[in-house]
Amino acid sequence: xxxxxxxxxxxxxxxxxxxxxxxxxxxxxxxxxxxxxxxxxxxxxxxxxxxxxxxxxxxxxxxxxxxxxxxxxxxxxxxxxxxxxxxxxxxxxxxxxxxxxxxxxxxxxxxxxxxxxxxxxxxxxxxxxxxxxxxxxxxxxxxxxxxxxxxxxxxxxxxxxxxxxxxxxxxxxxxxxxxxxxxxxxxxxxxxxxxxxxxxxxxxxxxxxxxxxxxxxxxxxxxxxxxxxxxxxxxxxxxxxxxxxxxxxxxxxxxxxxxxxxxxxxxxxxxxxxxxxxxxxxxxxxxxxxxxxxxxxxxxxxxxxxxxxxxxxxxxxxxxxxxxxxxxxxxxxxxxxxxxxxxxxxxxxxxxxxxxxxxxxxxxxxxxxxxxxxxxxxxxxxxxxxxxxxxxxxxxxxxxxxxxxxxxxxxxxxxxxxxxxxxxxxxxxxxxxxxxxxxxxxxxxxxxxxxxxxxxxxxxxxxxxxxxxxxxxxxxxxxxxxxxxxxxxxxxxxxxxxxxxxxxxxxxxxxxxxxxxxxxxxxxxxxxxxxxxxxxxxxxxxxxxxxxxxxxxxxxxxxxxxxxxxxxxxxxxxxxxxxxxxxxxxxxxxxxxxxxxxxxxxxxxxxxxxxxxxxxxxxxxxxxxxxxxxxxxxxxxxxxxxxxxxxxxxxxxxxxxxxxxxxxxxxxxxxxxxxxxxxxxxxxxxxxxxxxxxxxxxxxxxxxxxxxxxxxxxxxxxxxxxxxxxxxxxxxxxxxxxxxxxxxxxxxxxxxxxxxx
Amino acid sequence: xxxxxxxxxxxxxxxxxxxxxxxxxxxxxxxxxxxxxxxxxxxxxxxxxxxxxxxxxxxxxxxxxxxxxxxxxxxxxxxxxxxxxxxxxxxxxxxxxxxxxxxxxxxxxxxxxxxxxxxxxxxxxxxxxxxxxxxxxxxxxxxxxxxxxxxxxxxxxxxx
Numbered sequence: 001x002x003x004x005x006x007x008x009x010x011x012x013x014x015x016x017x018x019x020x021x022x023x024x025x026x027x028x029x030x031x032x033x034x035x036x037x038x039x040x041x042x043x044x045x046x047x048x049x050x051x052x053x054x055x056x057x058x059x060x061x062x063x064x065x066x067x068x069x070x071x072x073x074x075x076x077x078x079x080x081x082x083x084x085x086x087x088x089x090x091x092x093x094x095x096x097x098x099x100x101x102x103x104x105x106x107x108x109x110x111x112x113x114x115x116x117x118x119x120x121x122x123x124x125x126x127x128x129x130x131x132x133x134x135x136x137x138x139x140x141x142x143x144x145x146x147x148x149x150x151x152x153x154x155x156x157x158x159x160x161x162x163x164x165x166x167x168x169x170x171x172x173x174x175x176x177x178x179x180x181x182x183x184x185x186x187x188x189x190x191x192x193x194x195x196x197x198x199x200x201x202x203x204x205x206x207x208x209x210x211x212x213x214x215x216x217x218x219x220x221x222x223x224x225x226x227x228x229x230x231x232x233x234x235x236x237x238x239x240x241x242x243x244x245x246x247x248x249x250x251x252x253x254x255x256x257x258x259x260x261x262x263x264x265x266x267x268x269x270x271x272x273x274x275x276x277x278x279x280x281x282x283x284x285x286x287x288x289x290x291x292x293x294x295x296x297x298x299x300x301x302x303x304x305x306x307x308x309x310x311x312x313x314x315x316x317x318x319x320x321x322x323x324x325x326x327x328x329x330x331x332x333x334x335x336x337x338x339x340x341x342x343x344x345x346x347x348x349x350x351x352x353x354x355x356x357x358x359x360x361x362x363x364x365x366x367x368x369x370x371x372x373x374x375x376x377x378x379x380x381x382x383x384x385x386x387x388x389x390x391x392x393x394x395x396x397x398x399x400x401x402x403x404x405x406x407x408x409x410x411x412x413x414x415x416x417x418x419x420x421x422x423x424x425x426x427x428x429x430x431x432x433x434x435x436x437x438x439x440x441x442x443x444x445x446x447x448x449x450x451x452x453x454x455x456x457x458x459x460x461x462x463x464x465x466x467x468x469x470x471x472x473x474x475x476x477x478x479x480x481x482x483x484x485x486x487x488x489x490x491x492x493x494x495x496x497x498x499x500x501x502x503x504x505x506x507x508x509x510x511x512x513x514x515x516x517x518x519x520x521x522x523x524x525x526x527x528x529x530x531x532x533x534x535x536x537x538x539x540x541x542x543x544x545x546x547x548x549x550x551x552x553x554x555x556x557x558x559x560x561x562x563x564x565x566x567x568x569x570x571x572x573x574x575x576x577x578x579x580x581x582x583x584x585x586x587x588x589x590x591x592x593x594x595x596x597x598x599x600x601x602x603x604x605x606x607x608x609x610x611x612x613x614x615x616x617x618x619x620x621x622x623x624x625x626x627x628x629x630x631x632x633x634x635x636x637x638x639x640x641x642x643x644x645x646x647x648x649x650x651x652x653x654x655x656x657x658x659x660x661x662x663x664x665x666x667x668x669x670x671x672x673x674x675x676x677x678x679x680x681x682x683x684x685x686x687x688x689x690x691x692x693x694x695x696x697x698x699x700x701x702x703x704x705x706x707x708x709x710x711x712x713x714x715x716x717x718x719x720x721x722x723x724x725x726x727x728x729x730x731x732x733x734x735x736x737x738x739x740x741x742x743x744x745x746x747x748x749x750x751x752x753x754x755x756x757x
Numbered sequence: 758x759x760x761x762x763x764x765x766x767x768x769x770x771x772x773x774x775x776x777x778x779x780x781x782x783x784x785x786x787x788x789x790x791x792x793x794x795x796x797x798x799x800x801x802x803x804x805x806x807x808x809x810x811x812x813x814x815x816x817x818x819x820x821x822x823x824x825x826x827x828x829x830x831x832x833x834x835x836x837x838x839x840x841x842x843x844x845x846x847x848x849x850x851x852x853x854x855x856x857x858x859x860x861x862x863x864x865x866x867x868x869x870x871x872x873x874x875x876x877x878x879x880x881x882x883x884x885x886x887x888x889x890x891x892x893x894x895x896x897x898x899x900x901x902x903x904x905x906x907x908x909x910x911x912x913x914x915x916x917x
Contacts, residue, residue: 019851026859027847029794029834033860036793205894207798207806208860256796256860257894288799484857484895645854649896653857656897680803680892688898689889693881696899 013492013502014708017645020488021507022254034211034226034253035285042213043072045267045274045284046127048117048134049294050109053360053673054143054156057105057136060117064133070126073277074134076117077104080269081242085161089239092232092520094264096239098329102363103240103269109138110158110328111360112674113293115266120274120282143360143673144170147325148198148302150359158328158358172330173356175338179410185317185349189308191389196304197378198739199722200666201297201325204367205657205685208256210295211285214271220247221272226255228262228481229520234512240269241276248272251511252481255521259657260366261296263522292678296365297667299324299332305341305378309386313400317349318342322375324354327361336371336456339411340719341379343454344420344611345401350410360673366522368654369455369715373661373722377740380451380723384730394450394727395433398613399424403454413609419637419701420611424452426635426697427613433633437617445620446630447732452613453719457712458523459604463516464533466494466541467597472583474498476537477510478530479518484653484714485646486526490534492642493708497538499565500582516601524712527642529604535707540598548585548592553577606705610712612636614655614720618728625748627729629659633695634720639703639711651696651717658721660686666741684743765826767792768836776823783807783818785826786833794834794863798892805891808864808871809833815871817890834863837870845915846870846908855904857895865891869905877913881906 025031062074080100083089089096100106104115117134121127142156149155150170157168164171186192212225221243227233230250238245255262267284275282286295301324308317320341324332334354342350354371387394402424403409405417427433427450437446465477476494480486487507495502519525542562549567550557553576561570566579589596617631634651641647664684670676677683702709722740730736735750760775767790776785781800786792786809795818798804802817809818810832811825818833837844846869849855856862865888872879872887879887884905885898893901 017852017854020854022859023851023856024843024847026856026862027843027850027866028838029792029863031859032793033796035797036787205892206858206860207804207892207894208796208858209798254860255858256798257858259894285797288801288804485854643854645900646857649854649857649900652897652899653895654897657894679801680799681801685892685894686897687889687892688902689885691885691898693902694897694899 011496013496014642015644016492018488018492018502018643020485021491022482022487031254033208033256034224037213037224037253039213039215039281042281042283043120043122043278044124044127045118045120045271045282046124046131047115047270048131050105050114050116051112052109052138052140053112053145054141055109055138056141057109057116058139059137061135062117065119065130068126068130068133070122071119071130072280073120073274074117075270075273075277077106079273080104080240082106091235091239098331098363099236099264100240102329103266111362113362114328118270118274120278145359145361145669145673147300147323147357147359150357151323158360162358170358171355172326172358173334175334175354177338177350177352177410180349182317182319182349182351186308188310188316190311191386192306192308193382193385193389194304194306195382195738197381199301199374199377200740201300201361202661202665203292203297203683204259204261206257206259206261209286209288209291210266212268212271213281213283214268214275215281216272216275223248223250223268223272224253225268226253226262227265228255228258228522230481230512231479231517232263232520233265233268236265237268237272241272249511249513252509255481255483258483259368260370260522263366263520266295288680289678292683293675294362296327296363298367298370299326299364299374301325301374303374303378305382307382307386309390311390313390313392313397315345315347315401318347320352320375320378322354323357324371324374325361326356326358327363328358329363330356330358332356332364333371336369337375339456340372340454341375343409343411343609344403344452346403346407347401352410368657368718372453372455372719373658376451376453376719377722380720381726384727395424395428398452416608417701417704418609418611419699422699422701423611423613423635423637426699427615430615430633430697432615432631432695443622445622445732447618447728447730449616449724449727449731450613451720451723451727452611453716455524455610455715455719457607457610458525459529459607460519460525461603462518462529462533463599463601464530464537465515465597465599466534466537468541468582468586470586472581472586473504476505476507476534477515478534479510479515480521480526480530482509483521484650485643486530488646489527489642490530493531493534494538497535497542498582499563524610524714525607528607528706528710528712531642531708531710532604532706533600533602536600537598541596544596544598545582545585549580551592552580552588607712608703608705610637610716612716612720614724616724616728618725618732620729620732620747622751625744625751627663627742627747628690629725630692632692633697634717635697635699636716637699637701637711638713639706640700640709641698642708642710644698647698647713648696650714652694654717655694655721656686656691658718659691659725662722662725662740662742664741664743761824763824763827765828766830768832778824780823781819782821782823782826785823786818792833792835796860796863805868806861806864808867808891810867810871815868834867837866844870845912849904849908853900853904853907855896855900861891861893865893865901873909873912877909879909
């Protein structure tokens with residue numbers, strides 16, 4: 001079982017495995033996800049999508065579709081607010097110029113699956129039939145999907161307006177981090193290893209397809225949808241439909257997984273426009289095929305990494321180039337790839353470059369630690385080779401070079417107290433690393449690999465409201481969709497501070513009309529940031545509670561303390577009055593000054609990065625080419641685990657996604673540029689029988705900048721697995737793969753080539 | 758074409774509904790019957806989020822035609838808890854944090870119950886292969902497998 005969390009005798013709820021407030025609804029099937037909501041008079045919307053990966057849209061004739069009985073409205077890009085190409089309008093990291101073209105093709109269809117028109121009809125079936133009656137005149141254009149192909153000088157150009165070094169290009173952006181002088185560094189090295197790596201696009205794979213229900217009445221819209229941020233839904237819908245934000249109420253449905261893929265919208269503005277046209281509530285839901293074809297996977301990549309080290313293992317220089325496939329419109333996570341690749345190490349000379357490359361695939365969306373797994377994959381595989389060349393244990397090589405407090409990272413920050421070293425030492429001392437691998441039997445081969453990883457983590461805007469009910473129970477409202485148990489963490493914190501049972505604290509996610517602006521559930525920021533606003537709100541409530549007790553006792557509020565859920569007289573007054581419990585103070589609230597509650601809105605800072613080290617054992621069946629993970633241990637500095645069960649859950653889930661990325665998941669295209677595996681049968685995510693138990697070792701080096709010591713948890717776990725699994729497969733076979741996934745056909749081919757040689 | 762009339766039993770109660778011949782059982786459960794606990798993750802039988810039992814047999818309701826429900830007894834997630842008492846599997850999933858987003862949970866619970874109904878003492882291997890048709894993207898399955906095995910143990914001990 002998982003390693004125990006450090007003892008905390010001073011805490012009653014923080015660090016406890018409490019039952020989540022939303023749990024019973026979820027195990028009984030009553031929790032309402034986006035597709036579960038209906039309204040009287042509701043009709044259905046469906047999207048017509050481009051069959052071509054790249055085509056100019058000459059004209060669209062919707063007249064036949066409009067005449068089909070049961071059809072209520074048809075829309076095209078003409079109905080969406082246009083953001084001219086010459087002026088950037090940013091919402092967070094998203095450029096509305098790209099978003100308005102992503103939700104519906106404007107000048108050109110840029111990938112097979114790109115929305116071209118949408119229909120609202122009395123049933124899904126009629127809407128589907130109507131889509132087939134829409135006539136689109138396409139001028140089919142040459143296309144390019146692969147990132148290396150897209151960077152070639154003669155590649156088909158997606159956007160005339162993108163220029164790189166003065167010439168039309170598919171390279172839409174570049175990021176560069178420099179520290180020291182790499183040439184000088186490499187000259188000092190005894191060992192220099194340079195390798196290239198390739199990965200395929202992979203999808204976030206949330207089980208809930210995108211869905212929404214939008215009702216426009218008297219010009220005001222209500223949006224129920226599954227997203228990683230109701231405020232993002234409101235803002236983007238407002239931008240794309242022209243409605244002011246106060247006329248849109250975005251209600252966060254329970255969300256069936258996002259992993260970054262629901263940080264942008266696809267259907268909401270279409271449903272809003274169709275509802276506005278028809279005067280009826282419109283429901284839209286993607287099929288699984290649409291999710292794969294048209295929602296954002298993460299980038300495929302081509303990377304080159306060069307690392308130089310001295311004989312004693314000191315890394316003296318590191319250079320990396322990371323080319324990431326953005327898909328149809330700019331925005332691939334080059335910051336994550338180029339920034340995180342070398343961040344775990346104290347290296348004097350670093351040069352890291354990322355290129356954002358457009359190609360004819362659905363637009364990239366965030367995926368858990370966006371870009372970081374790609375950077376880390378290349379770096380951590382090269383480090384494995386450096387360790388081998390130096391005849392050094394790979395964990396010792398990492399320990400020798402590990403970033404510590406005071407280390408300056410190439411992407412900018414100087415690290416405060418961090419727990420990276422502890423994750424490596426934890427791995428060295430873990431039973432997993434000490435246990436010898438099974439001996440090769442029946443032709444099966446075994447290998448072990450390790451890798452470390454880093455993710456920035458994020459703070460940002462959060463709001464919370466804490467209200468004391470008349471009976472002394474508590475309602476907390478925050479503004480972040482809860483995907484993985486964050487309501488449970490908030491309940492633990494508020495109960496701890498108030499000194500009451502956590503079951504007396506209800507935690508709800510407010511819609512855009514009831515709670516202040518809160519940024520996305522993303523960047524591993526929710527427990528970090530909502531803990532800050534919930535803590536400050538609760539502290540303010542406690543101040544009020546002390547004032548009310550002081551008023552009742554007719555003493556100075558400074559002479560009251562809050563302990564174990566009650567106000568107690570302190571100082572000279574200690575023992576003079578019977579303590580007043582939260583329930584007693586709540587009952588007297590009206591008489592002592594009115595309702596008790598407080599809200600806090602902050603732009604939180606100080607998130608600080610997260611680090612992890614993973615150990616992976618694989619078994620390879622050389623006859624079938626199947627590599628299976630048979631033991632896996634992740635060790636991560638989480639700062640402080642507010643709810644260890646959901647912290648472990650993040651670590652295990654991230655590891656599992658990373659294992660899928662390494663071994664079986666990939667977008668496969670046919671010769672016409674169309675995705676060939678747009679379903680769960682052929683896009684092969686890990687299933688229960690593919691995996692062993694995933695040991696999650698929580699390491700707690702408190703973040704000095706957070707009231708409870710929290711660091712972001714959710715994203716770091718997907719950073720190391722690509723390399724950990726790759727290094728393990730190399731250890732088993734003696735053959736290294738420089739591309740992912742290491743799927744059975746690829747492994748088989750490599751083994752057969754090896755046996756021939 | 759006129760709709761078909763179907764009489765069936767759902768979670769022990771008699772039900773009647775009208776459907777098209779090509780409609781899936783999942784569509785009817787989620788639509789006219791309002792039982793949205795069964796989820797549509799793929800509509801192709803690959804994810805298991807719509808798992809229900811038909812006459813005790815575990816199926817993906819997206820692969821069953823609604824008219825096939827005629828005369829059958831169907832159990833869905835909505836019938837798993839009795840009165841105000843959660844099923845031991847539901848309780849254990851909560852205690853062991855065996856769900857995150859929760860979208861796969863109804864299907865996983867239906868499949869797990871179906872396993873324990875047949876095999877009260879499954880090995881980890883058996884749990885993993887029985888649940889291989891239920892995709893979960895959040896948990897990496899670790900806590901799900903543990904929760905199922907712990908529940909099985911508790912239920913065996915309760916019988917003794």
